[in-house]
Amino acid sequence: MMTLEIPLARIRGMTPRFLARLKKLKIQTVKDLLWHFPSRYEDFSTVYQIADLQPNQVATIRGTIQDTSLRRSWRRGMTIFEAWIVDETGSTRAVWFNQPYLRNVLRRGRTVNLAGKVVFSEDDLYMSNPAYEIATNEALGETSHTGRLVPIYPETRGLTSKGIRYLARIVLKNLKPIQEHLPLEALEENGLPEINKALWQVHFPRTIEESAEARKRFAFEELFMLQLGNFAAKSALAEEKATSIPSDIEYARFLMASLPFELTFSQKRSLWEVIRDIAKAQPMNRLLQGDVGSGKTVIAAITALIAAKSGLQTAFMAPTEVLARQHYFTFKKLFGSQEAGIGLITAKETEVCYGQNLETEVKKTDFLKKIKNGEIKIIIGTHALIQKGVGFEKLSLVVVDEQHRFGVQQRAALASSSSKLIPHFLSMSATPIPRTLAITIFGDLDLSTIDELPSGRKPIVTKIVAPTNRTQAYKFIREEIKKGRQAFVICPRIESADTQINADGIADKRRLLWDVKAVKEEYEKLSKKIFPDLRVSMLHGKLKSDEKKETMLNFSRGEAEILVSTSVVEVGVDVPNATIMMIEGADRFGLAQLYQFRGRVGRGEHQSFCFLFTDSSAKTTHQRLKALMEAKNGFELAEKDLEIRGPGQFLGESQTGMPDIAMHALQNIELIKAARDSALKTINSDLKKYPLLKKKLDEFKNQIHLE
Ligand code: ADP
Ligand code: MG
Numbered sequence: 001m002m003t004l005e006i007p008l009a010r011i012r013g014m015t016p017r018f019l020a021r022l023k024k025l026k027i028q029t030v031k032d033l034l035w036h037f038p039s040r041y042e043d044f045s046t047v048y049q050i051a052d053l054q055p056n057q058v059a060t061i062r063g064t065i066q067d068t069s070l071r072r073s074w075r076r077g078m079t080i081f082e083a084w085i086v087d088e089t090g091s092t093r094a095v096w097f098n099q100p101y102l103r104n105v106l107r108r109g110r111t112v113n114l115a116g117k118v119v120f121s122e123d124d125l126y127m128s129n130p131a132y133e134i135a136t137n138e139a140l141g142e143t144s145h146t147g148r149l150v151p152i153y154p155e156t157r158g159l160t161s162k163g164i165r166y167l168a169r170i171v172l173k174n175l176k177p178i179q180e181h182l183p184l185e186a187l188e189e190n191g192l193p194e195i196n197k198a199l200w201q202v203h204f205p206r207t208i209e210e211s212a213e214a215r216k217r218f219a220f221e222e223l224f225m226l227q228l229g230n231f232a233a234k235s236a237l238a239e240e241k242a243t244s245i246p247s248d249i250e251y252a253r254f255l256m257a258s259l260p261f262e263l264t265f266s267q268k269r270s271l272w273e274v275i276r277d278i279a280k281a282q283p284m285n286r287l288l289q290g291d292v293g294s295g296k297t298v299i300a301a302i303t304a305l306i307a308a309k310s311g312l313q314t315a316f317m318a319p320t321e322v323l324a325r326q327h328y329f330t331f332k333k334l335f336g337s338q339e340a341g342i343g344l345i346t347a348k349e350t351e352v353c354y355g356q357n358l359e360t361e362v363k364k365t366d367f368l369k370k371i372k373n374g375e376i377k378i379i380i381g382t383h384a385l386i387q388k389g390v391g392f393e394k395l396s397l398v399v400v401d402e403q404h405r406f407g408v409q410q411r412a413a414l415a416s417s418s419s420k421l422i423p424h425f426l427s428m429s430a431t432p433i434p435r436t437l438a439i440t441i442f443g444d445l446d447l448s449t450i451d452e453l454p455s456g457r458k459p460i461v462t463k464i465v466a467p468t469n470r471t472q473a474y475k476f477i478r479e480e481i482k483k484g485r486q487a488f489v490i491c492p493r494i495e496s497a498d499t500q501i502n503a504d505g506i507a508d509k510r511r512l513l514w515d516v517k518a519v520k521e522e523y524e525k526l527s528k529k530i531f532p533d534l535r536v537s538m539l540h541g542k543l544k545s546d547e548k549k550e551t552m553l554n555f556s557r558g559e560a561e562i563l564v565s566t567s568v569v570e571v572g573v574d575v576p577n578a579t580i581m582m583i584e585g586a587d588r589f590g591l592a593q594l595y596q597f598r599g600r601v602g603r604g605e606h607q608s609f610c611f612l613f614t615d616s617s618a619k620t621t622h623q624r625l626k627a628l629m630e631a632k633n634g635f636e637l638a639e640k641d642l643e644i645r646g647p648g649q650f651l652g653e654s655q656t657g658m659p660d661i662a663m664h665a666l667q668n669i670e671l672i673k674a675a676r677d678s679a680l681k682t683i684n685s686d687l688k689k690y691p692l693l694k695k696k697l698d699e700f701k702n703q704i705h706l707e
Contacts, residue, residue: 006030045060064110153165185678240282247276284425317386480579520538535560577604584613591641
């Protein structure tokens with residue numbers, strides 16, 4: 001009897017070559033194999049009589065092998081194996097190329113099932129390369145490759161569906177029954193099959209309905225685990241203690257009044273939600289959502305200053321150095337005169353400013369001391385912030401930009417090893433996630449939403465540019481630049497077959513090279529051919545961090561008019577004078593991403609423009625790009641994107657570690673709700689009653705990383 005953990009290498013008859021190919025699909029254990037679901041099914045369920053075969057039909061026949069022949073075609077350099085099959089109604093021929101070993105399998109006198117395409121050529125009807133199965137005494141329903149719905153798997157080179165199917169059946173037959181970890185009531189209430197049955201049904205369904213039922217079960221399972229995990233995390237966090245940060249409303253009002261602008265209504269609402277939360281002695285866990293430019297940083301800054309006023313520290317993490325620096329500048333610009341020491345730390349630099357805009361470059365060791373002794377209250381940085389050696393005096397708040405999850409353990413470790421206090425947590429995101437998705441995926445976080453832009457911002461004029469209008473667009477851009485404006489140019493990510501394979505990060509490296517190549521080419525084109533008279537600079541992932549900084553700084557000072565960049569390099573810098581966002585290969589980006597790019601312009605007083613260059617004339621492309629033109633805010637757009645492309649594309653499957661099936665399930669609102677109800681019931685009735693479920697939940701949490 002096999003168990004899920006058993007490596008496939010232990011199964012008799014596995015060749016190293018076969019195993020190596022399976023490994024490419026990340027299939028190494030029985031479990032990996034069984035969770036490698038068919039992508040579709042071929043319907044070979046009707047067994048045809050030979051006399052009824054029609055050209056081009058895909059069919060299964062069942063008959064006896066009357067004769068065979070193996071010959072070599074020297075001219076074409078291949079072997080040809082042929083078999084003549086008879087049933088009660090007639091006879092036909094089947095042909096296989098380069099499979100001489102079939103001579104030993106398909107012997108004369110044997111009864112076989114053949115399934116495949118019926119070909120008609122030169123007055124002759126035959127089956128070309130059909131799947132075959134020696135009929136034993138088993139009933140037809142017991143076959144794997146013929147006479148049924150036949151599973152077709154996502155394949156890799158040299159590994160056929162047939163091979164996987166063959167193995168899947170052996171494994172299923174010999175599998176020690178798996179213990180169901182989902183609550184039986186949950187399955188019953190939703191009419192879903194238990195795990196063992198579901199596995200059979202997904203690999204070898206008798207009907208399409210059976211496979212659908214099984215898939216629904218697995219989708220339900222993902223949604224159930226996801227939400228159960230969130231509920232569990234939420235109730236666990238409620239047991240933890242945090243430092244209460246007193247709501248110094250007066251100081252908050254003072255800070256607001258010192259700003260050169262008035263906060264929008266939803267900024268104020270979000271700020272109060274945060275201030276109220278951090279006053280509690282339980283850790284806040286909040287996601288602040290808001291479009292690019294909606295002013296999230298100010299909210300975090302005021303919160304951090306309120307904490308500083310009580311002598312408490314805030315760690316503010318940005319995903320890139322450029323963004324960390326940008327936040328640091330924003331803090332300095334808006335609140336540099338406040339007493340709290342504000343520091344910047346990246347892998348390469350450390351810098352502090354204290355009241356009255358006094359700025360000091362400090363050595364890293366001194367910087368770390370100043371964090372440790374509490375002199376610096378607000379520490380802005382990249383991941384350098386959470387490296388070993390950074391110790392805080394009284395860390396009470398962690399703010400993270402564009403990264404939704406930051407483990408409770410990570411937070412606790414940051415705070416200090418001795419204190420049992422967990423810092424409050426504020427996550428900020430400009431990725432507009434539809435509400436249904438947000439509460440499913442980030443169900444352990446409370447949501448604050450800024451759904452308006454500061455008043456006075458002019459809507460960005462967005463245009464789709466077809467290849468024929470390119471010259472005209474360039475002309476327009478030139479005119480704007482002549483008026484003193486600046487432009488961003490985003491190059492598309494290059495997708496290729498290789499980038500799909502992501503097992504060891506090689507493809508990522510290769511992709512980076514391609515991206516860089518695309519930027520360099522675009523840079524050459526623009527600087528030499530299109531705008532030789534203008535100053536063009538470029539930004540990409542292969543530049544050193546000083547070079548990136550330099551390039552960004554130059555651009556924001558207006559020393560270059562055009563900045564060509566890859567999509568991966570954050571152009572998250574505030575350059576109010578940049579009014580043009582030109583996106584090459586716009587159809588290759590998700591709407592959410594396009595939306596973010598566009599948000600980089602329209603930050604100043606001048607009218608801004610976004611040009612979407614595309615060669616694609618596909619209907620969905622235009623549908624999507626049009627949605628971008630029409631959407632009032634990011635959330636509305638997100639709903640559209642979700643509708644058009646599905647959640648996989650929307651969130652980026654490769655990044656989440658979420659299985660396909662869960663991604664698709666996220667579109668199924670009914671199922672999400674059903675799973676949530678079940679998860680709630682389970683958590684309310686106490687997880688301890690389900691030890692296996694609890695164990696699975698821990699595994700599940702490690703596998704998913706939504707950031
Ligand atoms: P994001 O939400 O994208 O992080 P930021 O916090 O960077 O946005 O804000 C974008 C710009 O808008 C900054 O220059 C900021 O100072 C400014 N800003 C923020 N709130 C307002 C407001 N209520 N009115 C006018 N400008 C604002
Ligand atoms: Mg921001």
